[in-house]
Amino acid sequence: MTEEVRGNLEVEDRGAVLVARIDGGPLGLFGNDIAEQLDTLVDRADGDPAIQAVVFTGTHPDRFVSHAEVRWLQEGGATVPSVGVRGASALAHTARGVNRAGGLKTAFGRTPLWPAVQLERVHQTFLKMNRSGVVFVAALNGSALGLGAEFSWANDLRVMAEGDYVIGQPEVLLGIMPGGGGSQRLPRLVGNHKALLAILSGEPFTPAQALEIGAVDDVVAPDQVLDRAIELAEHLGSRPKTSRAAIKRSVYFGGSASLEEGLHIERSEFLATALSDIGQELMLDYMANTEAAGELPLYQPGVFEEVLQAGTTRGAGATSQEIRR
């Protein structure tokens, strides 16, 4: 394990939904190889209008992602003098600047700052997932601790296998704390207090506990995890991608801002969707169908159910109410 692990992300193309299998070696670790391939995959899925969703699962028989490669985290600290929170804050800022400037490895490869730069990149990748119209689903075929849990929280949905598995943030037990967003996304997912106690104690959740508090969205038999995740991905994936992107940005970023700032974020995102080609097309179609039927499509018997299945109101309820009844 102390050797450099060659992790791999195997991507299977299934049309609108990609399935990405995380192979973190025999110990199932998340290291820099996986981080780099994940970043590339997120960019590809975000930029390709034909890709609606990405489902992640693990190749290890009992684990989604065990946790981060510990050497990765440890080396970041070992070669830098102990600097305290103020110094670490400056370091985090510098790392952010380095990533923005590009040209990473040429400048920082194998220097003491390199692991901090890599950590910052993982944060940027997770934030890109939150900003994207792609639906990301974690198909938790087994346990996920530390960075494995944090990667799960950065997805939009989580389906977990029932069984003797756990998900959570044990970092306190190693004298550190979550560093991949766990102390921020878990509170926003399950509430500040439940997250605080879980992270302070280091005790992970069982699948049933995770479901109970909303840390995962569904728990199914292990052999149904991937199918269920794909089903959810296809369901949300049938909605317009531009709308999903606007909604995700409004809720993830506006929802954790002050109310007035959040409302401003919403207004900007809303106006962009109202001005979009698909927004204009679907609103005009809805108005025409209302006129044809003499009733709002979403209030005609059975139409809302059809629309939820189809993913848009296109053509819905175009016949008159008399005919439908």
Added chain:
Amino acid sequence: MTEEVRGNLEVEDRGAVLVARIDGGPLGLFGNDIAEQLDTLVDRADGDPAIQAVVFTGTHPDRFVSHAEVRWLQEGGATVPSVGVRGASALAHTARGVNRAGGLKTAFGRTPLWPAVQLERVHQTFLKMNRSGVVFVAALNGSALGLGAEFSWANDLRVMAEGDYVIGQPEVLLGIMPGGGGSQRLPRLVGNHKALLAILSGEPFTPAQALEIGAVDDVVAPDQVLDRAIELAEHLGSRPKTSRAAIKRSVYFGGSASLEEGLHIERSEFLATALSDIGQELMLDYMANTEAAGELPLYQPGVFEEVLQAGTTRGAGATSQEIRR
């Protein structure tokens, strides 16, 4: 429906509580007429010390508010070139400036910017509801989608009729997203993740589902909705209006700010109530009654229940404990 709908807000004066009936025409739509009358009503209720609460209900037999007039939203986009989020953000800023400057219709009536200006005004009205000491209660006699749901979230309490009704945000299905605060107030009401999934899928809540997650406060038989809403309005309406205003501002705005900023908002609001005439009067009264009885009024047997009924501690527990027992 594609004709300009002449909506109307019928206001019934019942002393401390006003009942406002939303008449959005045969299709139950929320358009600019209702928006303007709502703004006037909110200003009146806020400014009149005798008005403690406003209860809203719909005149349509099965609907509170169907949703927004779609033409209102669509026209805002159709006449403006597609501008992306950056341009839309600038547009939202401009619209805010126009509203602040007043003189709306003279400058922008029937120009392409007009619908964006109207949207911004709806936001300002909803924010005034959040800042006001008036208790606003939505008596949901039926369904509420889109702007109808968003108007409900802007109230302080929601009572919903049991039956085949729905409440929620279906905008994604029309290629747009919530634009009246739904992506901000629903997350703050039921949690970020539940709101995200509901808005991404467009699937509305049944009354039972809405109650379960806290999106509405009570579900009763349709013919009891208005009475129950008035009962809740009168209960909270018996508390001092200045205190209610300070509390609403602290929780709605401070509660979604950073902890330290929120605490600063609280301190300012608290000091204002502590310096107020009614605050001084009630604190001095409480101290006198403590001295007379030899015990704190709120800890005397039965007194807290009486105070909760009366709405203030005025005169509570003034007799000695021996006498009360």
Added chain:
Amino acid sequence: MTEEVRGNLEVEDRGAVLVARIDGGPLGLFGNDIAEQLDTLVDRADGDPAIQAVVFTGTHPDRFVSHAEVRWLQEGGATVPSVGVRGASALAHTARGVNRAGGLKTAFGRTPLWPAVQLERVHQTFLKMNRSGVVFVAALNGSALGLGAEFSWANDLRVMAEGDYVIGQPEVLLGIMPGGGGSQRLPRLVGNHKALLAILSGEPFTPAQALEIGAVDDVVAPDQVLDRAIELAEHLGSRPKTSRAAIKRSVYFGGSASLEEGLHIERSEFLATALSDIGQELMLDYMANTEAAGELPLYQPGVFEEVLQAGTTRGAGATSQEIRR
């Protein structure tokens, strides 16, 4: 009660855990004497590496803290002209400046501004509790209203006695509002809407209601409250103090900031723990034990349970898996 109450905080040293008994006189009030002694105690516990936790309980037979000395709050208002929110905000700012500048009593003792300065100091003490690696537990032997409830919310955990007791914020009934953080910490603990309704109505929670919504963490028989609180304090107190401090700051402050600001706070705190002596020691130990056993310690049978008991991964799972089985 209108006499100046001489409150006292009796501190019992039990090694890593201190037990502090709040004696607010016969009426169980929280006044400035207790506020000053609390501030001193928090500084001592935070600065002493041997102190891991502080448990607070009340000496009154039925109450943790009745509420604040009302005269304390009232006098702050009586001598200052009614200034409105804008003036109160300026006053709060001035009070903050005075506290930062030190030299309190010399400059402001017995001036009209003095109570506002004292209030600001209570806020600073509560914030120090949130920033500290010390685990603070409220052992609620009875009721806690107003400032008593606010002090409870400023702790990390709350254990409450079952019985005819209440906890909550009745300030609205006295024409004021919570002024010790209640309108900010209760929303972050139980959700904005539940907190808003509780504070607007002034109705307190029973122990069962408080447990149901997460306002307290456990409800036990009155004679077990202190023992249960100490047990929880010792459990979390076995984790490294530097990690706990970093986690508390990230969740309390980052968790209520915008997502991106929160992530930056986390990164700074994380890097500081990764660079710390104990973080480096435990990560190197974990890596060595992984190599010795051929498996990650946290994934070896039974090891996670041992680690949760011990408080760190030190020495965990060092033997090979064959030997363990």
